[in-house]
Every structure is written in structure tokens, then in C-alpha cells.
Amino acid sequence: MKIATCLAAALLFLPAAATAQPVFDTHVHLWDGEKSLGEYQAQVKAAGLSTSGLGVMWFGGPNQAREGNPADIAARNDALIALAAKHKGVVPIATVHPYDGQAALDELARVAGRGVRMLKIHPHTQRFDPADPRVLTLVKRAGELGLIVVMDNANIVPGGDSEKLFNLALAAPKTKFVFAHMGGLNFRFWNILKMARTAEGLFGDNIYFDISAMVTLAADAPIEEEFIWTMRNVGIDHVLLASDYPQFSLKQTLEAFERLDLTAEEKAKIRSSNARALLAP
Structure with a gap:
């Protein structure tokens, strides 16, 4: 009884993220292939965390999939596919x-x-108009x-990009x-989805979101x-x-996520x- 009481007390002082269940991290950039994956895994292990899966992409920052060089893009896609084949739980996210x-x-x-x-395309860094x-x-x-299409939606382009992405999803309801x-x-803006679902024949309910980066800003903030209201409305x-x-x-992300006032079921x-x-297939 004493041991159980002491253990329960000790757990109260652990960071929330440290006691969280394994997470599926759907947005991981591997700028340097196997080396980057090893660094990510070491960082996760050092934080006392575990993953049940991760979606990995090769481009970001200085490594852009730019127009006019499809052969290079194909070679990088192949390298990522080969890397994922060697590591259980790693999901390759290709690009064009x-x-x-x-x-x-x-x-x-x-x-x-x-x-x-999965396919990742990035209007801002790849310099295309959605x-x-x-x-x-x-x-x-x-x-x-x-293929599930992942697109950047940080709204860092002049005028924002949410409206264009919404209309793109409306025009491609089977994607x-x-x-x-x-x-x-x-x-x-995305609270519009709650209303879109009420319009017969308008919306294919085909939009998902990842909350990377934003969750670290929103936790404990005035917003x-x-x-959370938006997460529930979408x-x-x-x-x-x-x-x-x-x-x-992942440690930063989970620590922020655990501070959000969501239910245990929602968090899971x-x-x-x-x-x-x-x-799922």
C-alpha cells in the first residue's frame, strides 16, 4: 500500500507528456534521411516518450521540391520510401x-x-497558387x-490561404x-466547417488538420x-x-497538448x- 501511494505521488510530479500514451506524429521533416531519423528517435527516447507511428517527409527549409526538376524529386521520394521500409511505423510522405x-x-x-x-505539397515554399x-x-x-494530400496552412502568405484551400477541398470531394x-x-476561419456540413451536397467532409506548431502557441494563451472551440467545430x-x-x-508539442482543456477521450x-x-486501408 505504501509503495503504491509513493508511486502515485511520484507520477503527479512527472510532466504530463511523460505519462502520455504513444503518439502518432504525422509531421516529421527528415532533412538528412537516416541521420535525421536517428536524431528524432534519440530526442523522443531522451524525453521518455514513444511513438506508435510517424509520417516523414524529406523537404522543408532549404530542401524544397521546386518546379522543373521532377527527376530529383523522384530520387528523393525513392530514398524516403526505402528509409521507411527499414523502420517499423514510419509512413513515407512523398511530394511532387x-x-x-x-x-x-x-x-x-x-x-x-x-x-x-500520403503526398505533401506546400504552396508557400514551393511557390505555387492553390x-x-x-x-x-x-x-x-x-x-x-x-493518396491523402497534406498541405501547409500556416497562413503566412499575403491574404492567407485558408479560403483557397477550403475551395480546393470542395472542388475535390473524393480527395x-x-x-x-x-x-x-x-x-x-475553419469554424466554417460546422456550417458547411449543414449545406446539402456542398462539403465532402474530406478535411483533416494537424495542429503542429499552433498547439505550442495556443496552450495557456488567451486564444x-x-x-479548442475550433477543434471541436471541425x-x-x-x-x-x-x-x-x-x-x-515532440516533447514541446506533447507538453503543450496535455495542457489543453480537452477530455481524456478527445486527447486519445x-x-x-x-x-x-x-x-487505414
Whole structure:
């Protein structure tokens, strides 16, 4: 009895993230392949955490998938697929550039044929307009091939990008999207989904969000209540936990997430089960 009491007391003083269940981190940048993955895993282990899966992508920061070099993009996609094949629980997230036209569509089909389930495209760093018809062609084809399309939604472009992404998802209802960062500081826009669901034939309920980066800003902030309100309005089942490593660590992310005033059931879904359901065959 004494031992159990002491153990319970000790657990009260552990950081919330340290006692959390394994998380599915859906947004991990591996800028240097195997080396980056090893650094991520060491950081997670040192923090006393564990992952049940992680979605990895190669580009970000200085490593952009730019228009006009599809051969280089294909080679990097292959390297990521090979890396994921060596590590249990690692989900490769391929990329293309929408302005590469048929070459991009061919690469989509090729990576889908190799078992890839997710595609990441980034309007800001890849320098394309989400409203460009070539983007709609690409994401529709991705949906046909069973690929989930991850797109940056930090609203760091002039005028923001949420409206364009919303209309893109409306125009491609058979494609599932994950909008990263849930709109950044313009996250309030996404409460529109609660109304969109009431309009017959308008919305395919095909939008998901990861809360990487934003969760570290919202926790304990004046915006926290509205942030949680938005998560519930877009649908807790459509929210994924993600770190955006290396910009943010999984430890930082989980510590902030655990401070949000969500129920235990909501937290369990966001930590892992939503990602697993989304990626289920």
C-alpha cells in the first residue's frame, strides 16, 4: 500500500507528456534521411516518450521540391520510401510539384504503386497558387490513387490561404486533405466547417488538420478557449497531433497538448487513433 501511494505521488510530479500514451506524429521533416531519423528517435527516447507511428517527409527549409526538376524529386521520394521500409511505423510522405504537369501526375502514380499513402505539397515554399487549375488536377488524381494530400496552412502568405484551400477541398470531394497547422493564427476561419456540413451536397467532409506548431502557441494563451472551440467545430475525429520536427520537438508539442482543456477521450483520439483511422486501408 505504501509503495503504491509513493508511486502515485511520484507520477503527479512527472510532466504530463511523460505519462502520455504513444503518439502518432504525422509531421516529421527528415532533412538528412537516416541521420535525421536517428536524431528524432534519440530526442523522443531522451524525453521518455514513444511513438506508435510517424509520417516523414524529406523537404522543408532549404530542401524544397521546386518546379522543373521532377527527376530529383523522384530520387528523393525513392530514398524516403526505402528509409521507411527499414523502420517499423514510419509512413513515407512523398511530394511532387503541381506545375510539373504530366511528370507530376506520373510520379503520383509511381509512388502510389510503391505503397505511398500520403503526398505533401506546400504552396508557400514551393511557390505555387492553390487556386491554379493544375493544383486541382493534381489533388483530384491523388484522390483517385488513394493518396491523402497534406498541405501547409500556416497562413503566412499575403491574404492567407485558408479560403483557397477550403475551395480546393470542395472542388475535390473524393480527395482527403490534411491542412497542417490548422490555419495558423487565422484558425478561426475553419469554424466554417460546422456550417458547411449543414449545406446539402456542398462539403465532402474530406478535411483533416494537424495542429503542429499552433498547439505550442495556443496552450495557456488567451486564444486557447477559441482554439479548442475550433477543434471541436471541425470535429475532434478530424484533428491529428504532429510536431513539425525539427522546428518543434515532440516533447514541446506533447507538453503543450496535455495542457489543453480537452477530455481524456478527445486527447486519445488526437494523439494516435485519428491518424490510424485516416491511414487505414
